[in-house]
Amino acid sequence: MKKSLTPLGETEMEVLHHVWEMGEATVKDVKKRIMNDRQVAYTTVMTVMKNLADKGYLKYRKDGVTYVYSPAQEPESVRFNLVKELVKKVFKGSPTELVQTLVEGEELSDTDRSEILKLINNMKEE
Structure with a gap:
């Protein structure tokens, strides 16, 4: 199966x-x-x-x-757990490889890239 x-x-x-x-x-x-x-x-x-x-x-x-x-669960919680499983199964547990794949993907617009960069920069400041 x-x-x-x-x-x-x-x-x-x-x-x-x-x-x-x-x-x-x-x-x-x-x-x-x-x-x-x-x-x-x-x-x-x-x-x-x-x-x-x-x-x-x-x-x-x-x-x-x-x-x-x-x-029965918050959408964010479900999404987080699904992505966590995906990272484990597809990217051998490496979130870096997941982000790299997303960022290098052709479907990502310049706006998407700057939003991701902004998210990462905001995380650094916290």
């Missing part, structure tokens, strides 16, 4: 972003938002949201017969 680089699949990440943006959401809410970009079955969204709850990324409460999901 092929193991993913992160504990979250692409659709799981997509669903998580929608829930983060809405604060709380039902399967119907998330399905409606995904349908703006692509076709998706209600049962697919339902399964993904249940899996995210099982993995500890979402929590839920019952409102009548409807499950209302909300984030």
